[in-house]
Amino acid sequence: MTEGLLKSQLAKKHLKLTRQREIILDAFLKNDHITAEDLYSQISNGNIHLGLATIYRTLNLLCELGIGQQRHFGDSKVLYDNVLNKKHHDHLICIQCGKITEFECPDIEKIQEEMAERNCFVLERHRLELYGHCKDTEKCHAS
Amino acid sequence: MTEGLLKSQLAKKHLKLTRQREIILDAFLKNDHITAEDLYSQISNGNIHLGLATIYRTLNLLCELGIGQQRHFGDSKVLYDNVLNKKHHDHLICIQCGKITEFECPDIEKIQEEMAERNCFVLERHRLELYGHCKDTEKCHAS
DNA sequence: TTTGTTGCAAAAATTTTGCATTGTT
């Protein structure tokens, strides 16, 4: 299913389906947000060796195909967000444990449209990140 | 006035007021958002030479003092946002001309609080960026 | 067989750090 997807997406651009691309897509889709380096480690742990450059190239390719999206979240490293079969969403990031939760909020998006218009601006896309403390684990319950 | 501010802020931390720090603060406050590299160029153009490392160190210091804040905006370079005497604000970024406009929106912030709560999350801060096309100049009016 | 892809190492790009020297308090 995903293999088929990848293949057809690649075919459109006259690109080739390689074993490496299959491996990377598979690993990528098992995560919600991951860095190139971490994906590299995950794949290495499965005793498959791929060059880090290939990971970067493929991750960027997945973004072009609309399967991934780059995010920052204040870190120096880029996180690749798996957006396959997902609607647009924003993120809650726990400052303490690093947990990332996705959410949607049509109400906010509506107001954003208004804000854009008020500023003579045609909105294309947005990025909203909420940082705070999650109450999920003991170490994360808010003070 | 700003000199006094800088001096007193530094004194609190047993840090010293140097000519370089004055120059950098002055230049920084003339901008709303700027990269370290660009600030370096601006200062160089005034025929003053400072090391780039000093710019970085001082910009980071200004962030610790609450005068600046780091931002990403999707670029690889960090933008330093001048927040002296400003309330919290978010940003509209023009994809075409790069223009950055600041805005506030209490309505959105209210909903953010609700979203955080609904997700068992204590909100600390947020980051909202709207990307699109501004209608200000000919080259930027939306299609 | 043609063209795209990989792996590696080297390069790029951005930011930080070590250290001797200099400047502030």
Add this chain to the structure above:
DNA sequence: AACAATGCAAAATTTTTGCAACAAA
């Protein structure tokens, strides 16, 4: 005099690129 800051060059970090060998169409 004591301590912090600067400048420079070197290092660190993250990502991209060139190119020869290889694999897919």
